Amino acid sequence: MRVSVDPxxxxxxxxxVMLAPEVFDQDEDGIVTLLxxxxxxxxxxxxxxxxxxxxxxxxxxTE
Structure with a gap:
């Protein structure tokens, strides 16, 4: 599996972030970042x- 985001x-x-904090985070403005x-x-x-x-x-x- 490959993950991408459009911040x-x-x-x-x-x-x-709540469901998968190992994979996603938020910057200081609350915008998603991919870990x-x-x-x-x-x-x-x-x-x-x-x-x-x-x-x-x-x-x-993408699988």
Whole structure:
């Protein structure tokens, strides 16, 4: 799995950070930052869930 984000579209909802803090963080303005572009297999399910819950769908997953 490869993960990418579009921080220009971020609305600072923070769902990604709450669900997968090992993969996502927020900068001082609340904008998403990606910590792991290739998360380990044990995080794949939560990353998929996070992508589906993002209100602006800025998280992209490539299998």
């Amino acid at each position: 220009d579209r971020c609305v600072s909802a923070g769902q990604c 792991q572009s290739e998360p380990p297999a044990e995080l794949h399910a939560v990353v998929r869930q996070t992508a589906s819950l993002c209100p602006v769908r800025l998280i992209r997953i």
